[in-house]
Amino acid sequence: MALDRSEGLAETARALAAGEVTSRALVERTLARIEASQGTLNAFRIVRAEAALAEADAADRQPASPGARKPLLGVPVAVKDDMDVAGEPTAFGCCGEFPPVAEDGEAVRRLRAAGAVIIGKTNTCEFGQWPFTEGPAFGATRNPWSTEHTPGGSSGGSAAAVAAGLVPAALGSDGAGSVRIPAAWTHLVGIKPQRGRVSTWPRGESFQGITVNGTLARTVADAALLLDAASGNHAQDPHQPPHLDVSGAVGRDPGRLRIALSLKPPFTAVPARLLPEVRTRVVELAERLAALGHFVEEADPPYGQIGLTFVPRATAGIAERVGEAPFPALLDRRTRDAARLGRLLGGAPLRAARRAETALHRRIGSFFTSYDVVLAPTTAAPPPPIGALLELSGFATDRAMIAACPYAWPWNVLGWPGVNVPAGFTPDGLPVGAQLLGPANSEPLLVQVAAQLEAELRWAEKWPSPPLTARSAAA
8 A cells, every 4th residue: 555645644643553555665755746846846955865765665674562652663754954864964944055054953863763764854045034936046935835936934845745745745844934925835844842842952042932833734743743743842942841742632622712813913124914805714714713713813922023023033043054154155135134133133132032022921921821823914915926026135125034934933932832724725826824822832732723723614625626646656
């Protein structure tokens, strides 16, 4: 038996455990799908064909002892190319030849400990800065729902790979929505967990703590399963939240919740407007939640001037990366400009931004004495066409990003969990999403609500038509 592309992470793991399929057969099928789609979707920067087959053979040789079986034994998954995989370079979207790293990052190490086969590393824009996945280092990654449009970013390669059925799930990272935005624009579930839930080691903090590693999958259960497999900390991680069984929460009744529908974008320095075709889909989700018995009303968290704390952290993080880059002359001019700003803001403004987080936790945390969950748009607009933002100036890029994606980044400042769920499609057939947001360590509650919506809407049954070049491999 060879699993169809519609089989998700949990079903693939079950079939492997039952002996219905071998890991080698699955990896061979996955490699064929990637090869057939790469010229169209371009989801991968690195494909570990030989290494993945060796890992699959090793998984197939492990004794079949159900009680001790690793949860993802033999399952092929992908990781974003900002994560270290031993023996592979970590270019993080940049041009140039990078040396292979010696050790797995902690998240990858934990996936391997769970038995997963790392099939490859997915494309991301330069240092993960933008909500599109394009650049001179690797070209453009395209959206399986419409190859004329971006899958989003910066975890666009991971999103495209999962949405097209190349892999059942993938890791991404989220510094201003970089898991949730591509999940929204490719009809996926995307979990941005609590800061520290999935280690970013060998960096104790990534981009001054605003970036976390998260998961993309077609179902809530699969996204939660990958999250649990990757969760955990290196001994030197500065953020070590309490252990949670997120998978165990899927399917549990959350009870009647108080849900705030927040449609107003947080304050930004340039205009941002929720487009009607997105607003309609998010309001429909709110109505669905009310029909499920939850109390839903419009209310906005007291964000205040939270944006003033985001910019120093984000740009200082870029400055750190640029300072380590082996080929700085090859970097995008917007990256170099952002790094210069980050160096200016890296002293007192950065320290003030970091200190402000405690006050923000208190102020915005007080909102959760009145509400249990926030429902908000993930983006203000559907995915833009390929190339729409690639050649813009730095200021024009920032304006375009804020106009399209003003909703996700505050939760990166707070370090709290958020889950994108598919909200449907625009009249043109482009996917859009909504995010469920909660306070610290609220992943179990958020996935309970997400799973309720999934049971009603059955979004995993909807698939993009595979590109013509991928049809033979996807059969």
